[in-house]
Amino acid sequence: xxxxxxxxxxxxxxxxxxxxxxxxxxxxxxxxxxxxxxxxxxxxxxxxxxxxxxxxxxxxxxxxxxxxxxxxxxxxxxxxxxxxxxxxxxxxxxxxxxxxxxxxxxxxxxxxxxxxxxxxxxxxxxxxxxxxxxxxxxxxxxxxxxxx
Numbered sequence: 001x002x003x004x005x006x007x008x009x010x011x012x013x014x015x016x017x018x019x020x021x022x023x024x025x026x027x028x029x030x031x032x033x034x035x036x037x038x039x040x041x042x043x044x045x046x047x048x049x050x051x052x053x054x055x056x057x058x059x060x061x062x063x064x065x066x067x068x069x070x071x072x073x074x075x076x077x078x079x080x081x082x083x084x085x086x087x088x089x090x091x092x093x094x095x096x097x098x099x100x101x102x103x104x105x106x107x108x109x110x111x112x113x114x115x116x117x118x119x120x121x122x123x124x125x126x127x128x129x130x131x132x133x134x135x136x137x138x139x140x141x142x143x144x145x146x147x148x
Contacts, residue, residue: 053142056097080121
């Protein structure tokens with residue numbers, strides 16, 4: 001019986017850790033959207049990993065990421081509301097692009113802890129790809145509009 005309670009306690013701790021990591025990933029994604037709305041491009045760039053996956057395009061340089069965020073900065077992205085969060089799976093790359101390049105990028109730069117944070121925004125669905133590794137400072141890995 002004592003082992004049962006130890007196992008139950010360990011399970012509760014495990015579940016709370018995954019919830020904390022999920023909340024932190026959502027906060028990171030929200031911070032990016034708020035930074036863009038506030039035209040704080042330096043903050044947005046500091047959150048963005050490279051190479052960065054934008055829809056089906058792989059952005060290698062800070063300059064390309066800066067151009068992307070500059071273009072999206074005035075669109076009111078902080079008005080987006082969270083829809084759902086999911087861990088990636090073997091088919092998640094298709095949310096960004098059903099291509100060999102996107103599949104290869106996913107295989108190389110994501111792992112089992114990577115989250116997809118989905119938002120509803122202006123009758124569209126957008127997704128941010130977030131690395132849950134706390135040692136990584138640049139945790140936003142990708143951004144895309146989800147196509148029907």
